[in-house]
Structure formats: C-alpha cells, structure tokens
Amino acid sequence: MPPFKTSRLPFYYGWIIVVTGTFGTIASLGFGRFALGMLLPSMAETLQLSYSQMGFISTGNFFGYLVAVFFGGMIIARIGQRLFVFLCLLLAGITMALLSRAETFAALLALYVLTGMGSGGANVCSAGGAAAGRQDIWWWAAATR
Helix, strand or coil, X not given: CCCCCCXXXXXXXXXXXXXXXXXXHHHHHHHHHHHHHHHHHHHHHHHCCCHHHHHHHHHHHHHHHHHHHHHHHHHHHHHCHHHHHHHHHHHHHHHHHHHCCCCCHHHHHHHHHHXXXXXXXXXXXXXXXXXXXXXXXXXXXXXXX
C-alpha cells in the first residue's frame, strides 16, 4: 500500500470525497430522478396534462438518463470524471430551476429529458467509480481503520 501524503486539512481528505459523493447522489437521484413522481400529479393538475402526457414526461426523463449512461464513458474519456460530474449536476440543477417556470407540455418534456441526462450522468459516473474498485477508495478504507 503506498504511503499517504500529508495534508494541511485537520481531517482526512477522504471524508470530503464521501460528503460530496453523498450530496451528488442526493441531487442526482433524489431531486433529479425520484422527485418527478411527487411533482407530476400537481403539475398535471395545474397545467391540465393528460395521463399520456405525464407518461411521456416520465419516459423523457428516463430517456435522458439512458442517453447519459450510454454516452457518459466516451465523454469522460475526453474531459475527465470530475468535470463530467460537475457539468451533469450543473445541468440537472439548471433544468430543475427552469422547470418551475415551464408552462407547456413541450417545455416540460424537453427540460425533463435534460434533467434525466444530468442526473444520469452524475449518478452513474459517481457510483461507477466506487463499484469498479478504484484503488484510491480501497486505500482510503484501509487508512481509516
């Protein structure tokens, strides 16, 4: 196991990774993906959406998620994982803010596709690094024992 570099922080830097990963997951899954189910009924009532339109919005969110997962690896290879996660979370945040101003079905559908792309890219990329058994995660776990 390689020696750890000393840090000027009063705590181990690995905790920053854990906290930012947790908040990234909350933002991408909690707000970007699972909040749709809670928001959709009130949006449907306010904007007079049919059940078909609500289904299209849910499908659009899933489609955006799928696109991000499919093309994420190629984009990460070009720009790096940190920048990709940052841009995906930024995209999800901006589109969620714009959703509050949307008044038409087309606007909701387009924004939810983009929200799905942002949340999918951020979540899968973050979880994929941990699931792949990255060496820095294993060294961190060993150092905290």
